[in-house]
Amino acid sequence: xxxxxxxxxxxxxxxxxxxxxxxxxxxxxxxxxxxxxxxxxxxxxxxxxxxxxxxxxxxxxxxxxxxxxxxxxxxxxxxxxxxxxxxxxxxxxxxxxxxxxxxxxxxxxxxxxxxxxxxxxxxxxxxxxxxxxx
Amino acid sequence: xxxxxxxxxxxxxxxxxxxxxxxxxxxxxxxxxxxxxxxxxxxxxxxxxxxxxxxxxxxxxxxxxxxxxxxxxxxxxxxxxxxxxxxxxxxxxxxxxxxxxxxxxxxxxxxxxxxxxxxxxxxxxxxxxxxxxxxxxxxxxxxxxxxxxxxxxxxxxxxxxxxxxxxxxxxxxxxxxxxxxxxxxxxxxxxxxxxxxxxxxxxxx
Numbered sequence: 151x152x153x154x155x156x157x158x159x160x161x162x163x164x165x166x167x168x169x170x171x172x173x174x175x176x177x178x179x180x181x182x183x184x185x186x187x188x189x190x191x192x193x194x195x196x197x198x199x200x201x202x203x204x205x206x207x208x209x210x211x212x213x214x215x216x217x218x219x220x221x222x223x224x225x226x227x228x229x230x231x232x233x234x235x236x237x238x239x240x241x242x243x244x245x246x247x248x249x250x251x252x253x254x255x256x257x258x259x260x261x262x263x264x265x266x267x268x269x270x271x272x273x274x275x276x277x278x279x280x281x282x283x284x
Numbered sequence: 285x286x287x288x289x290x291x292x293x294x295x296x297x298x299x300x301x302x303x304x305x306x307x308x309x310x311x312x313x314x315x316x317x318x319x320x321x322x323x324x325x326x327x328x329x330x331x332x333x334x335x336x337x338x339x340x341x342x343x344x345x346x347x348x349x350x351x352x353x354x355x356x357x358x359x360x361x362x363x364x365x366x367x368x369x370x371x372x373x374x375x376x377x378x379x380x381x382x383x384x385x386x387x388x389x390x391x392x393x394x395x396x397x398x399x400x401x402x403x404x405x406x407x408x409x410x411x412x413x414x415x416x417x418x419x420x421x422x423x424x425x426x427x428x429x430x431x432x433x434x435x436x437x438x439x440x441x442x443x444x445x446x447x448x449x450x451x452x453x454x455x456x457x458x459x460x461x462x463x464x465x466x467x468x469x470x471x472x473x474x475x476x477x478x479x480x481x482x483x484x485x486x487x488x489x
Contacts, residue, residue, distance in 0.1 A: 163368055163371060163372060164372070165369070165372060167368075168365055168368035168369065168372070169365075171365070171368075172361065172362075172364075172365040175361055176358075176361065179354070179357055179358075179361065179476075179479075182480060182484055183350060183354050183357075183484070186350065186484045186487055186488060187350050187351075217488065220488065221485070221488070224480050224484050224485065225480070227480075228476050228477065228480040231476050232473055232476055232477075235364075235469060235472060235473050235476070236473070239364060239365075239368060239469040239472070240466060240469050240470075250311060251311070251314055254314065254315060254318055255314075255318060257318075258318035258319075258321055258322060261322055261325075262321065262322055262325040265322065265325050265326060265329060266325050266328060266329045266332075269326075269329035269330075269333065270329060270332055270333065273333040274333075
């Protein structure tokens, strides 16, 4: 019974699956929030006024690096959490019953990548050129 | 009710034709979800293009309260998990438990929407409505579209709870419950994008 397919063609979930998905999602939400709330807060801590100019320069450099790490952390945590949801909540896998669900999903992902990537590419390139010529 | 409760295999064997209908409906609904995802990707792209167009107005750092957003996120995640438990109860043909978990899901979703409405009202009251800047236009469009989806999901959920009470867990009702579960989990996935891109990146700058 637990292994049979449900009437909507969706594989059966289990209590353990939902709990695992929930705990993983909780962790993958806490990480980016903590990164931004703690990490972003600490960047404003250095008292710039008492530093000599060279030190300020160094501090700013450090801030940029930590910003890149935070951005990367947000991005990676979001991607992993989306995969966790797809697997544990939507029960997506590579079984034959899921074949067309997966195919269409991959196609939609391709469309979205072109859509978002293309839009940003054009708009930021345009922005850059407009700034350059102005 | 006992006729339903006997065994799910017997029900499957009895109306295999029905089974196929539910499967193609599930697939059709999945295609709708994917097209909806593409709609959201357009709104995300718009937001990212507009996210620094403050027009001299407030930035995300001035406006967003991350602990409030974390609260909204927790409500939505809990409601997604609660719907999962409703589906498990449905597969065991326990109508009362299905209703209980749907009720929990509904209240958590309602809490999310009320928090969002409160946030929007607060922003607009302070003069930071969608007409303030490109950033806020894009913000209200993206987050508002997600909130509208959640609201329709709640209406749909209320209807289905009524159907469970009136019709019991018949095959069509079970099919509808599963399709709403896909919709509900999908909205939680979109919210991952919203809190990451809109709120976390918004506070970063």
